[in-house]
């Protein structure tokens with residue numbers, strides 16, 4: 343115990359007396375560990391992000407996709423969907439690209455989501471002000487719209503948009519509501535979207551064929567039942583073959599997304615690990631130089647009664663301490679850099695698990711890449727070590 | 732205490748065999764002060780390295796305190812070096828990054844003595860060799876004679892059975908050399924067994940017994956009458 347303590351002291355002393363060399367050795371490890379933390383953090387940040395947005399939709403929602411332009415699901419036929427036993431509400435929607443401007447200002451591109459009066463509730467969206475699109479708007483093809491928070495600010499800055507008119511493809515629409523700020527979800531930025539009654543989609547030269555529907559089921563415990571009922575309905579009544587549509591629950595989507603996220607994290611972590619190994623080889627290199635440089639010291643220590651294992655321990659502790667210091671600095675650097683990537687708009691999450699793994703792997707690297715040089719030092723014959731100058 | 736029987740050690744330079752130790756028989760008893768004298772290249776250091784368990788003979792027996800060193804493991808040899816042997820080298824062999832007292836402490840650490848206790852012992856022995864006040868000096872801040880004193884303190888601090896000194900004055904001026912030799916004499920009077928290796932006749936004369944070595948062979952031992 344006493345011996346171990348003293349040997350650790352010797353190791354620290356040697357690291358301190360070779361500051362530049364020690365710092366350069368650690369640099370490799372610092373970069374390695376930091377990149378593991380940053381890349382895995384970005385990977386798992388993206389995963390959580392996706393998971394959150396999927397979960398936002400709720401567990402009682404099914405998504406129906408018609409993924410072929412050859413088959414059509416006409417808007418008028420959707421009422422029958424609602425009449426299915428397990429279906430509570432539906433929100434069909436269409437994405438339309440339009441130009442938007444206000445008064446005489448120049449126009450810019452925007453995404454319009456044409457949908458019905460259930461969309462807000464099903465998507466868990468809330469209004470910051472104004473009213474939602476109502477059933478009456480749908481019936482009357484009212485040229486009304488709801489703005490996402492960001493686009494509302496772009497168009498109106500500080501003035502109240504409610505009751506004001508904006509031009510979509512040159513046509514006047516009245517702003518009836520503004521959404522609360524959401525942040526981006528699943529690639530679409532809800533804050534930048536404009537909602538209009540689905541029946542007004544035809545003003546944009548769109549057919550009234552619907553490709554996407556959110557379906558809210560009556561009881562989330564029977565969501566599987568609802569899923570097969572809907573599939574059955576599409577196949578047997580609408581006569582669309584199964585290769586052209588998909589009905590997915592949020593659960594299955596969540597699973598798929600989580601899989602993708604995990605693969606992403608592993609991939610990024612794998613790439614970063616390569617730099618860790620390179621860092622480890624750096625440690626070995628420095629330790630080998632150190633052993634050669636200190637052959638005389640080893641000889642003197644052996645003449646004074648150091649055993650093989652004392653010398654082995656001394657060099658092993660030295661590379662371990664180097665690696666752990668480098669690893670710790672790397673962890674802090676990684677977290678700091680991760681915070682920076684967050685400022686750049688990427689999401690980042692450093693789990694304590696990844697930090698623990700990083701710390702352990704720097705210890706393991708110190709041991710693995712330190713053991714060979716240390717063993718070489720320990721096996722030097724005292725007389726040979728003493729004779730070198 | 733030390734007994735060498737038919738000891739041989741050769742080195743090979745290419746095809747040529749150099750018999751550094753040639754069938755040596757030799758005995759040192761407790762409390763003796765023996766000097767081994769011989770010209771450069773005669774095998775003195777080789778003999779000392781074998782006596783100090785730093786090197787092993789090709790053949791023959793080396794019995795230290797009744798133990799045949801042939802049968803010992805690396806670990807046991809290290810332990811004997813630590814406990815029974817104190818080295819004093821011509822070039823001091825101090826660790827340059829450690830202070831005087833830390834150098835003295837090294838063998839104590841390998842004995843497992845605590846930092847505090849070993850520091851105390853180190854200070855004690857530095858005082859004994861006349862270096863009180865120099866404990867925190869690095870070797871390069873000390874003169875040659877002072878460095879050799881640190882080395883002597885380091886050799887003494889584990890209370891070795893035997894001090895092995897290989898030309899301890901070789902790197903010192905004659906005045907400092909004499910001081911070191913006086914110190915050995917005093918240590919011997921206190922009962923310390925010493926083997927001193929030198930090529931200097933004057934220094935050899937200070938010992939109680941002289942053994943000559945030439946081309947690896949040991950010759951006639953002569954007892955010296957001095958004071």
Ligand SMILES: Nc1ncnc2c1ncn2[C@@H]1O[C@H](COP(=O)(O)OP(=O)(O)O)[C@@H](O)[C@H]1O
Pocket residue numbers: 742743749750751769770771772773774775776777778
């Ligand atoms: N490691 C070695 N390899 C080859 N020759 C050696 C080695 N060590 C000593 N010798 C040779 O052995 C002889 C005795 O050397 P040494 O014991 O150092 O002499 P001394 O100390 O008396 O000057 C010398 O001829 C020397 O060259």
Ligand SMILES: [Mg+2]
Pocket residue numbers: 775776777
């Ligand atoms: Mg010599």
